[in-house]
Amino acid sequence: MLLDELMKRLDEKKDRIIEIRRYLHQYPELSFEEEETAKYISDFYTDVQVDSIETNFGGQRGIVVTIKGSKPGKTIAIRADFDALPIKEETGLPFASKNEGAMHACGHDGHTAYMLVLAETLAEFKDRLTGIIKVIHQPAEEKPPGGALAMIEAGVLKGVDAILGIHVMSTMKTGTIHYRSGNTQTGRSYFKLVIQGKGGHGSSPHLANDAIVAASSFVMNMQTIVSRRINPFDTASITIGNFDGKGTFNVIKDSVTLEGDVRTMSPETREIVANGLRNFSDGLETSFRVKTKFEYTNDYPVLYNDPDVTEQVRQALFHASIPEVKAIEETPPQPPSEDFAYYLEKVPGCFFYVGAMPESGEVYPHHHPKFNINEKSLIISAKAMAAVVVSFCGGDN
Structure with missing residues (x-):
């Protein structure tokens, strides 16, 4: 059967997947700056029998590879991201980052490695496949507005019937695959609040108007949005990540800037939070006689997995009987946000997860300077995606 032969061929290449991952791990590049990584990916396909390769797709170093089966059928897209994070690596790995201040702390090196070898292998079997497979190598997942939007605007989803993606997860046991139908990952929003008060001397607070006091009131009151405005069965979190109130100990601060992060699991909840934050911001002007400037921006939407596609993924994985x-x-539901959600707003698809928990030592979450994955997850990812691709495009089983 086709899938059995694909699996056997991937087994023969599993060490190569690890080699590619380790190379990419040593040379991480930040979002929208992935020049050498994009070149590495495009060079990989030089001798691979794909039908087309488009570089700088969307104007941001995206790469789209097309593999055409021998007979008409569905067009599916499979996506892997390839950017890194502005984190100084502390893993001590022999293949640790050589680019100071940048690290593959989310597993995108692994995503790219498995996808390259999988695409190469699918191309070897394309005369036994139906339809079209679009392999999307996407930059800039980590930094809003994200790389997905530009690729979508450039037409990457034109004619696509379904899109699929995998994320390796250090917090999930290696040897497990996880899926979810419907709303799966939170949407994300950003806000910034500038509070302008009146500076003064600490000995004469009545002659000043303390921006820090007003800002502190905002921080405490905003927590009531989640506890008193959101249905307890819904998901929402609000985080202040920046409270810029630094000054001299005996001087009343003239101005304070706050920046924060919002995560929600539905557009309706996102709007409730946005309105609540605006109301508290406006209320500061009346309560504390300060001036406020409030900005609120929605970026990555809620990630919604199509139920029918997700069920097809589940069955394909179950019937594949992958030994690992x-x-x-x-x-x-998963708390982080993901710009794969933009694709899923346009076409049905499924984003699922492959466990990558290290076999020993402490487990560090994604975006941690000591983050690492179990490299056994890479062959599992390749085989899992192969099984799903065959379920859509397996003309010769």
């Missing part, structure tokens, strides 16, 4: 996979489980 011990369990295929439904996951609860």
Whole structure:
């Protein structure tokens, strides 16, 4: 059967997947700056029998590779991201980052490595596939507005019937695959509040108007949005990541800037939070006689997995009987946001997860300077995506 032969061929290349991952891990590049990574990816396909390769797709170093089956059928897209994070690596790995201040702390090096070898292998079997497979190598997932938007605007989803993606997860056990139907990952918003008061001396507070006091009131009151405005069965979190009130100990601060992060699991909840924050900001002007400037921006939307596509993914994984996979489980909603959600707003698809928990030592979450993955997850990712691709495009089983 086609899938059995694909799996066997991937097994023969699993060490190569790890080699590619380790190379990419040593040379991470930040979002919208991935010049050498994009070149590495495009060079990889030089001798691969794909039908087309488009570089600088969307004007941001995206790469789209097309593999055409021998007979008409569905067009599916499979996506891997390739940017890194502005984090100084502290893993001590022999292949640790050589680019100071940049690190693959989210697993995108692994995504790219498995996808390159999978695409190469699918191309070897394209005479036994139907339809069209678009392989999307996407830059800038980590930094809003994200790389997905530009690729969508450039037409990457034209004619696509379904899109699929995998994320390796250090917090999930290696040997497990996780899926979820419907709303799966939170949408994300950003806000900034500038509070202008009146500076003064600490000995004469009545002659000043303390911006820090007003800002502190905002921070405390905003927590009531989640506790008193959001349905307890809904998901929302609000975080102040920056409270810029630094000054001299005996001087009343003239101006304070706050920046924050909002995560929600539905557009309706996102709007409730936005309105609540605006109301508290406006209220400061009356309560504290300060001036406020409030900005609120929605970026990555809620990630919604199409139920029908997700069920096809689940069944494909179950019937594939991948030897390295011990369990295929439904996951609860995931708190992080992901710009794959933009694709899913346009076409049905499924974003699922492959466990990559290290076998020993402490487990560090994504975006941590000591983050690492179990490299066994890479062959599992390649085989899992192969199984799903065959379920859509397996003309010769």
